[in-house]
Amino acid sequence: MSTTGDEGQHDDPGQSTCARSVAYEAQSPRSLRDFIRTESGSAGMLVVASLVALVWANSPWSQSYVDLWHTDLSIRLGTGGLSMDLHHWINDGLMVVFFFVIGLEVRKEFAIGELTDRSRAVIPLVAGLAGMLVPAAIFLALNSSGEEAAGWGAVIGTDTAFLLGVMALVGPAVSTQLRIFLLTLTVIDDIVAVSVIGIVYSDDLSLGALAVAAVCLVVLVVLDRVGVWQAAPYVLVVLVLWVATLESGVHASIAGMLSGLLVPALDPRRSDVEEAARRFRAFRQSPMPGVQRAARRSLTRAISVNERLQEALHGPTSHVVVPVFALANAGVDLRDGVLGDALASRLMWGIVLGLVVGKAVGIFAGSFASVRLGWGRLPQGVGLGHTLAGGALSGIGFTVSLLIISLAFDSTRLQDQARVGVLLAAVLASLAGWAAFRFSARVLGQDDAALPRILSRPVDPARDHVAGPVDAPLTLVEYLDYECPFCARVSGVGDELRAHFGDRLRYVTRHLPLPVHPHAELAALAVEAAARQGRFWEMHSVLFENQDELELEDLVGYAAEIDLDVEQFMRDLDDDEIARHVEHDVASAEASGVRGTPTFFVGDTRHVGPYDARSLIAALEATPEARSVRG
Template sequence: MSEADTGGGLQQSTCKGSSAFEAQSSRSLRDFIRTESGSAGMLVVAALVALAWANSPWSQSYVDLWHTELSIRFGDGGLSMDLHHWINDGLMVVFFFVIGLEVRKEFAIGELTDRSRVVVPLVAGITGMLVPAMIFLALNPSGEQAAGWGAVIGTDTAFLLGVMALVGPAVSTQLRIFLLTLTVIDDIVAVSVIGIVYADDLSLGALSVAAACLLVLVVLDRAGVWQAGPYVAVVLVLWVATVESGVHASIAGMLSGLLVPALDPRRSDVEEAARTFRAFRQSPMPGVQRAARRSLTRAISVNERLQEALHTPTSHVVVPVFALANAGVDLRDGVLGDAFGSALMWGIVLGLVVGKAVGIFAGAFVSVRLGWGRLPQGVGLGHTLAGGALSGIGFTVSLLIISLAFESSRLQDQARVGVLVAAVLASLAGWLAFRFAARFLGQRDAALPTVLSRPVDPARDHVAGPVDAPLTLVEYLDYECPFCARVSGVGDELRAHFGDRLRYVTRHLPLTVHPHAELAALAAEAAARQGRFWDMHMVLFAHQDQLELEDLAGYAAELDLDVEQFLRDLDDDELARHVAHDVASAEESGVRGTPTFFIGETRHTGPHDARTLIAALEAAAVAR
């Protein structure tokens, strides 16, 4: 959260609807994508180092390193595993914990809150796992090799996003969101397979402790505990219990992440944080500092704080270390030839490269054609084919499952060669599919529209300033959105700067997360019928916490409106159609949150303080 200062430095913050984005996407989701994409390069380097090391004259040192025993003792008890298991059963739990946190956040306050938008990636995700598994089992129907079917169901999100940044469209935000939603489903199933199908002998006592830990996490969530410490302590106990239970510890990471609460910042907590911060600025004493830090921490959910702390080290340290420990296949002494002659390797290659692409495309195509759901705005079926092809990069999850599925080092080597070959071929297939979609289907960018779909109409839009002014600023707003209230004075500053050169236009976008926003929009339009739109506009922002019907009637009386006529107009279908028209224009223009500004006909994606908007408008004036 940000607040204006005397310099007008308001960072870009928006209220989000059930499928809302800040510009193209939410800030946290953009950070997630950026971190995952950046880690792909480190993954490649780690994998290449592992391969070079395993095939060098010092290859035995590579093997010996990962078999080094490491013990942690607590009196007579403790854990003892070799370094390879500490990475796969320990560090990778943190990786899956972060995934669980992100899944919980997306279902609670992110993209997956709009269940209608989940249907297509859900179906595509399921078919994108079933088809690869069927292809693999068709080539490996029985015997020890059949146990490797789980290696073809997973997708490496970091590799996927990193390669798409290289071979995909210049702007692919909406496709990335579609694929991230798909990989959420992918990850849940893959981790369940790891934890259940590839479990060792089970210990009921340890499983009981693990179940009790999950129950404690639920209680912490319901009790509204906001400190991170209790959650972390319970997760550590859960991890130890899961390791001792015989179930693979990755499922502990995913489940515990899913149970850590994610909430939008409450207005009361934000205001309290602002109050204590101001108190510290006036009296920088240790006690006041502790109170300010506590209130600032409380304003952000424990889920997001843990993600902030763990996501970057997980992506930039844990996953590359995992690749270093698992990608080192000694290809000498006929291993490579043995792999290319095995049904196991080809089952993995065809399952990942062909099965993922066909499964994801078919699932998306069928669900769209049958009307079960729709693709994100800006994403075409050609994009889903290309994204499905890139989903054949199964690296991290595939290597982990291979280490669990096979005891034979020969089979492990064959399978790992298949994963590496599949990563190369899937990247090439994705590049070709993107080129095909761009050239023959006209599907170049996979992004939200950036152009105002319906031009300003002075006969129906509310315009402050000359209707024929050369510069236009359009704002989509929500009267219950606190960020809209904070920038409500920006229009006055801009008009003071530009004078008659600027017209400022408002349009309604009442978000579903704000229960009174639509009624407030109707109130503004009802006041407009009596020539008092801008007066009601300011009153509504000044009383965001009081927007019930009786409150609106009181504001109408304060503005000397005909209250009876005002109340009748609130029920007028014509006003409802006016608001619906604005909402439709927002959807068509790629608007997913409030406030959103357009400079002329182009959506503004930077901060929305007065200084930044003045600079953008001046640039638009020069470009005319």
């Protein structure tokens, strides 16, 4: 089956299963690229909003700043309703949406993202916990008693948007692997920080409202279990949960996080994707309202509720909610001795040292200890110098820190001191991160934090499967998975390329059976067993034509179909040498920075971007080998 146009791009709706790459940013899953881009863009708006708040609060019109956020806003329905000032609507309302999106992201990471492999979470988990305990210990060492001690929660959080935005400015040119490590770490950070907000910084509790909130959580679990895919029921229950949590005395942020964690995230099922494609073709043939509704419904169903809600909320949350929060909370009037008072206070310095020193030391020490004790390993491309620099940038607490400050202190004086500490810490943490990245690059030689892009093991015609002349000047290597539908869709690309280049091209396949595909490894063994009898390419084609039927009895049937000695085929399936062949391919994929299928190498360099025939032809034509042949 040939692929033309854009079909082979990594941003296919179903690529989260087969083309999940944690490599170079352009080869990352589209959802991850969009997340990083959105968070980084949000950081600029956050800085602007904070500066506006500071200038406004210190201007001749400072009273208007105070009056604005104390303006009452009520929503009434009959005799009931909600009434709060704008500051509380932002902190207890809009910020719930922010934490809801965080919950959605955490659920997705554990369900179908980086944290599906629990071993990858060990180092970020330890580093994340250490990156909260050490700052809290430093803060409490300076503020062990009195009202100030209540502010310890302000030093445990990290502002992901600010972190990614600053790293884009001061970090390595290519830092995708480090970003993913830090995003995984902030998942742990967010869970603990929101739990602290919801439990430690809550008012007197109402058992009746808590019971309603508990029922809402149960309803969300039931909606997940029965497979409800429409977004509206989830949104309705979350709204009720929010109101109940407000009335209960527990801070509403925990309602946002918990509800987000309970919204299901699933990889697109092939049957749903195929049904959506069938409905779309029907609409193209009969563009009628009823057919359009059916097509839209099937397209919506193919993507999980979690991802649809993230798609709808992530942009507005990052570009509206968080900047508005900063505008409402970062305005500290530094006049009349407030700045001098802050600089002389143990509270401010506890926050500054906790965030700037504690975060860097905690995250680095947690990462270093985990690696030395053999609990896990850092992502490929990430060095300990990177963890120090990333830990330093994690000292930008901002959003969560400002929210906790507003909950921890009733005194305006203490709030101002603490906010000055958070703002100063953001500046110092950015400078510390810049210095740590320079040290990492110049002293430790850790210039970037990306996956390798060079083929680790050169093509060997004696062991690799080559279509075309073995001494052809152009080489295309594909790492594939026989159960990956996207590999099946591009399985004809090799034929198109050979038709275009003729004897100038050799096309090479290597195995990368993914853990998410239960039959992929057996299929790889089967095609290698067929190769023992000179039928590799015949079995290769049959497996892709029947990739929904890859049980052992199916493979035996295919062996008979292509005239193999079935008994010999069965014996070869259990041959350790064949198993080692597949394992060596997987090891070479790991060493070459391959994290998803299909992945192509043009010559010895990993191809980044679309992998349709036209794009691969252009990439091959751009190689020095192709130019020398033309010359």
